[in-house]
Amino acid sequence: MAQLLQLTLNGRARVDAVPDNLLLLYYLRELVGLTGTKTGCDGGECGACTVLIDDEPRLSCLMLAASVAGRRVDTVESLGEDGQLSAVQRGFHEKLGSQCGYCTPGFIMSSVGLLRRNPRPTDDEIRAALGGNICRCTGYVKIIEAVKHAIELHEAGVEP
Amino acid sequence: MQALPEFELLRPTTLDDARKARAAHPESQIIGGGTDLMVNIRRGIVAPPVLIDLTGVAELRKINADETSLEIGASVTLVELAAHPQVIKHYPVVAEAAAHIAGPMHRNMGTVGGNLCLDTRCIFYNQSEWWRGAIHHCLKTTGDICHVAPKSRGVCFATFSGDLAPALMTLDAEIGVARADGIRAMPLNALYIGYARQDEPQTATRGDGKHFLSLRPGEIVTSVSVKNTPGLRSAYDKIRIRRSIEFPVCGVAVALRRDGDALIDLRVAFTGTNSRPVRLEGTAALCGGTPDARVLQDLDALVRDQVMAMKTTFTPGHYRRRVAGVLARRLVTRLFES
Known part of the structure; x- marks a missing residue:
């Protein structure tokens, strides 16, 4: 069918x-x-x-x-337009939120979903929103930093 | 890429069409978010020839909540239920249970009906086809023995793990069940028949981990409703291996009322321990005074007596029984003093 x-x-x-x-x-x-x-x-x-x-x-x-x-x-x-990275992509790139990179698209989409419904999430809200994603390389610290950086970029006008 | 087995997907948009589809395909399976069923289909555990997706049925997507009553449609997503301001305010145990289910993506997908009718789980069941085949399958699929209890004489001990059921059972919830010729109401408690007793024959109202729902062929759970009890305090808590996304090692719902220094009403229900969600019996004997150390000890004794955790998960049964008691005591103390 x-x-x-x-x-x-x-x-x-x-x-x-x-x-x-x-x-x-x-x-x-x-x-x-x-x-x-x-x-x-x-x-x-x-x-x-x-x-x-x-x-x-x-x-x-x-x-x-x-x-x-x-x-x-x-x-x-x-994400991203005309070769420019979006806020979350830049966050993961600039704050080293990605190592082997396999989990990264999932983490990025969870983060984008979070920023679209809640542009200024707290630390706990970031952790809760990423609770369904697993990363075996970074230990998550860099990922949380990446999302925080993305929040700043988003506030400065970059699309999430 | 491994192809899924062939099936037909029906996506009715009205309850009437859903009922007709269910009646026309008695071997069909209802799918909500698919967060559990799709995994089982992918692992070759079940292969329904027809799937009826109820997420597009508008009548089943409503939450009606105020200080007197709560009614939730079967296709409401768990994230909608967990975030509903009136549910959080008047029925906190329900909102907390919904917020404790699996991970954030599962809650965006999963539905209330799906969680209430969640398939029972076991380490010998929720495995790949290859894994299960290597030990000649188990009772819940096509095998002859239950690997959890090889001398069980045909009784399956798979564990019920839905989080909403115990929460709603502490509020004496009723469910609506649709069939081709109408809708009937029944207590939520009567939906679950996974008693898994070895000393009595299985009947239509006494089943086990394999036959754990009392639904008859062609029936659909359409809604769940509760009436508010003034003064009731309630909460849900759950222990799991991976806190952000996992089935319960044990989940506990508690609702109680306090009058002055006395506990006057106590309702406790568990999930993740037996083949059905268990509403603890005998709690009336614990009421009448302050829940002091002796009362909590008696509560623990009731829990250990009625919770029948078997080796169906990575944590042993005796550990889950102890955890159940600890969670219940913590919640009772916290709610009484709040």
Whole structure:
């Protein structure tokens, strides 16, 4: 069985025929070719596959592509404009919030989701918002610093 | 990329269509956020031929909450419930339980109905197909014995782990259940039949970790509702291995009323310990005075008697029983003195 999927992906309207049993993660990576979203644990425990659905961070490895019909989906590729990094991307780059980089797209999308609904989060709110993402390299300290830096950049007018 | 098994996805937008779809496909499975079901499908644990996604049903997405009553639709997301100002104010145990479920992304996806009907869990069940096949599967799937209790004579001990159920049970919640010919109401407590008793035969109202819900084929949980009790103080707490995202080692909901220096009403419920959420029996005997050391000791004895934690998780049963008592005593003390 297949369905016609209409959605807004990274700001652009798109229509695709998708099988009922296609996961959003594989729709993005294999069908559309956006490989920024990563496959991690495959079981909803690591957060590497996090994307924004109507600005809410969700796990694309546990969602069916057909279930985002009519929704707005943003992946890490949606960030930044004209070669300029977004606030969260700059935060992770400049404060060394990324080492091997595999978890980074997930962390960035969780952080962007946080800043879009709460532009001035407290330390506890940052930690709570990133609670569903795992990083085995950084020890998280640099990641928290990266998000704090992104908050400053966002206040100075850079898009999250 | 490993392909999922073939299935048909139905996305009804009205409850009527959902009921018809459920009646037309008795072998179908309801899907909310999919945070648990999709994992099980991916691991080859279940393979329903039809999935009915209820997240688009507008009637099931409402929260009606004020100081007299609370009604929550089955497709309300956990993040909506945890952040609802009236729920936080008048039914704190429900908001706290919702905020304690899994991680932030799961709460954005997961629904109230999904958490209430959450599949039971076990270290011998929630594993890959290869892992399960290596020990000839278990009772809950296609095997002959329960690896937790090999002499269980056909009884499965998988553990119920939903966090909302104990919270709502302390408030004597009722649920709405839709079927093809109407809607019936029943106590939430009666939804859970995972008694897992080896000394009595299994019936439609006494099941185990495998048959843990009393829903009949074709039925859908549509809502849960409670009436407020004036003066009731309530809270939820939970111990887990990874605090930001995990199923409970043990979760405890407590609601109580205080009159002067006396405890006059005490309700305690647990999750993560038995094949059903357990509302503690015999708490009336603990009321009437201040909850001093002796009362708390009696509470602990009730907990250890009624909580039947088995080796279904990475933490041993006796540890979870002790944790259950500690959490209950802490919450009772905190709520009484607040």
